[in-house]
Amino acid sequence: MTDIRNGVSNDVGKPSATFLKSFFSFLITFVLMLLCWLVLSGIFVPLILFLAVISCFLVAYFFSDLLFPSLERAYIGIFFRFIGYLPWLIWQIILANFHVLYVTLHPRMKDLIDPQIITFKTNLKSEMAIVTLANSITLTPGTITVTADSEGVFRVHAIDKASAEGCPGDMLGKVAKIFGENI
Amino acid sequence: MNIIVIALLVFGLFFFLAGAIGIMRMPDFYSRLHPAGKLDTLATLAMVMGLALYNLNQITLGTILVSIKMFLIVFFVSLASPTATHTIVDAGMRAGLRHWTKKKKRG
Numbered sequence: 001m002t003d004i005r006n007g008v009s010n011d012v013g014k015p016s017a018t019f020l021k022s023f024f025s026f027l028i029t030f031v032l033m034l035l036c037w038l039v040l041s042g043i044f045v046p047l048i049l050f051l052a053v054i055s056c057f058l059v060a061y062f063f064s065d066l067l068f069p070s071l072e073r074a075y076i077g078i079f080f081r082f083i084g085y086l087p088w089l090i091w092q093i094i095l096a097n098f099h100v101l102y103v104t105l106h107p108r109m110k111d112l113i114d115p116q117i118i119t120f121k122t123n124l125k126s127e128m129a130i131v132t133l134a135n136s137i138t139l140t141p142g143t144i145t146v147t148a149d150s151e152g153v154f155r156v157h158a159i160d161k162a163s164a165e166g167c168p169g170d171m172l173g174k175v176a177k178i179f180g181e182n183i
Numbered sequence: 184m185n186i187i188v189i190a191l192l193v194f195g196l197f198f199f200l201a202g203a204i205g206i207m208r209m210p211d212f213y214s215r216l217h218p219a220g221k222l223d224t225l226a227t228l229a230m231v232m233g234l235a236l237y238n239l240n241q242i243t244l245g246t247i248l249v250s251i252k253m254f255l256i257v258f259f260v261s262l263a264s265p266t267a268t269h270t271i272v273d274a275g276m277r278a279g280l281r282h283w284t285k286k287k288k289r290g
Contacts (some may be wrong), residue, residue: 039248039251039252039255040252042244042245042248090228093221093224093225094225097198097221097222097224097225100205100217100218100221100222101198101201101222104201104202104204104205104208104209104218104222105201105204109208109209110210113209113210113214114284115210115211115213115214115282115283115284116282116284117282134265134269135262135265135266135269138220138221138265138268138269139221139224139261139264139265140221141217141218141221141222142217144213144216144217144220144268144269144272145265145269145272146269146272146273146276147273147276157213157272157282159214159217
């Protein structure tokens with residue numbers, strides 16, 4: 001994956017990088033807007049399509065630098081690796097949901113649970129990686145991210161010992177791999 | 184087909200019910216958020232999947248678009264739910280609420 005990305009950036013990035021960057025962020029915004037329009041309207045009459053193209057063009061022209069303030073080629077790799085990460089995350093959510101379900105409906109629930117707050121430090125640098133990890137931790141039941149700051153320190157409220165021990169676990173490695181960071 | 188749809192809907196309902204029961208049964212503020220914020224995510228996923236399958240009984244452009252819109256709901260719920268949960272927990276922390284632990288059991 002990294003080889004392909006580097007090859008592309010070396011070939012195309014030379015002529016005028018800033019122009020290409022803004023053009024691509026414009027293009028991606030435009031396509032996203034148009035897709036949203038088509039899905040949400042569902043009317044495929046030429047007049048409506050014409051209006052769609054015009055309004056999407058205007059919005060993309062004015063606001064493309066809001067949606068992608070700094071577009072880099074690395075985002076393409078991140079995007080695809082994130083798509084690859086989603087099935088694992090959903091499977092993890094399902095597994096952990098059954099765990100919380102079991103705890104919730106257990107007659108002697110208060111003996112089973114052992115709420116605790118754990119703190120751990122990661123070496124994640126980019127904000128996106130930290131947000132992704134924080135949201136993933138919150139989504140997998142049994143753990144809620146209490147705070148996550150820009151230095152990569154996480155405080156997590158876990159409902160019982162098992163979820164507390166399995167907390168940073170695999171997930172940290174996978175998120176670090178998506179964003180190309182070392183743990 | 185209908186059997187799968189009904190199974191998914193019942194599955195989702197069961198998780199929603201368990202989430203509601205969990206909110207009632209848990210001992211404190213923080214642990215109540217566990218079932219509240221998260222059993223709902225899977226329940227929403229299951230129920231919307233069931234409804235989308237039911238909707239795709241006749242496959243036309245219209246029904247496909249409606250199903251895509253339904254999955255947009257799941258997408259936004261799963262984006263908003265952890266964020267909201269985190270915000271509520273953070274508010275509790277800032278207010279200085281201690282979490283329930285086993286040792287402080289009162290008879």
